[in-house]
Amino acid sequence: MGDVSSWAVFFGFALWRIWYWRNQFLFNQTKMNCVALLVDVHSRAEETHKLHNSPLVTRSIRINKWISWHPPEWPWCTLNTDGAHKSDGTSTAGGLIQDHLGRWISGFGMMIGSCSITVAELWGLYKGLQLAWDSGIRRLKVETDSLCVTQLVARSSVMTNEYAPLVQAIKDYLKLDWHVSIVHIYREANFAADYIANLAFSLPLGFIVYPTPPLGVRALLSHDFYGVSYPRSVSL
Numbered sequence: 001m002g003d004v005s006s007w008a009v010f011f012g013f014a015l016w017r018i019w020y021w022r023n024q025f026l027f028n029q030t031k032m033n034c035v036a037l038l039v040d041v042h043s044r045a046e047e048t049h050k051l052h053n054s055p056l057v058t059r060s061i062r063i064n065k066w067i068s069w070h071p072p073e074w075p076w077c078t079l080n081t082d083g084a085h086k087s088d089g090t091s092t093a094g095g096l097i098q099d100h101l102g103r104w105i106s107g108f109g110m111m112i113g114s115c116s117i118t119v120a121e122l123w124g125l126y127k128g129l130q131l132a133w134d135s136g137i138r139r140l141k142v143e144t145d146s147l148c149v150t151q152l153v154a155r156s157s158v159m160t161n162e163y164a165p166l167v168q169a170i171k172d173y174l175k176l177d178w179h180v181s182i183v184h185i186y187r188e189a190n191f192a193a194d195y196i197a198n199l200a201f202s203l204p205l206g207f208i209v210y211p212t213p214p215l216g217v218r219a220l221l222s223h224d225f226y227g228v229s230y231p232r233s234v235s236l
Contacts, residue, residue: 010045017041066229067188074100076139081128082193083120083146084201091115092203093124094196096213097132097140102225106135107210107217109200121146122166124197125153127207129173129180138178145187145194153182188230192220 017040024030072078081095091114096107108131112123125144132140144150152159152167153174159167174180187194195217196210213221 013045014041062233064231065234067186067232068227068229069189069224071100071102072141076141077137078141079128079132080143080193081124082197083124084197085117089114091120092197092200093120094200095124095128095193104213110207111200111203111205118148121149126170140180142182143185145190147184150184188232192217
């Protein structure tokens with residue numbers, strides 16, 4: 001016999017089955033072989049243990065976590081980027097750069113046209129890096145809520161898909177003489193970039209730089225500055 005996964009479960013079944021077969025013997029004169037009894041208890045205990053620990057039962061526990069944007073340490077700046085996509089296939093990108101005090105340095109919007117959301121996110125990252133480099137920033141923390149983008153850029157293998165040209169262009173920027181880190185964040189810490197990306201749907205095709213924050217994003221920048229948090233359900 002193999003090891004029993006849970007002694008508590010095995011012991012409970014053992015008491016129940018011994019009591020059951022004791023009654024069968026007393027009232028019906030039915031005898032039970034000890035080995036067969038052990039097999040019976042073991043199989044029932046294992047079945048119960050597996051059922052209790054199946055994916056249908058052991059769903060992860062979720063809690064509400066409060067998410068907010070955090071400014072970088074001096075002398076770093078933060079680039080937040082995002083992409084947006086409509087059901088008609090139209091996609092945009094946008095982003096903003098802030099210093100260690102949460103002050104606006106620059107921002108951008110880009111009407112891309114027809115492409116996937118992942119391509120739009122990659123365009124946002126590429127144009128954001130370009131803007132940061134051209135702005136003279138040499139220590140940059142990049143934040144994106146696209147886990148797919150962070151994974152694509154982190155891959156060391158050569159790609160031959162539709163993402164390859166943009167990923168390579170991003171990696172070329174990362175090789176320049178500066179310090180850049182790219183991290184994945186929750187959407188709740190990226191609301192300003194999300195707003196700018198959606199604002200770009202009103203733009204003509206192309207790229208535009210915002211030397212000052214667009215009117216609608218100023219309230220979100222204020223929330224970032226004061227550390228306003230938003231709830232998100234996350235797994236433990």
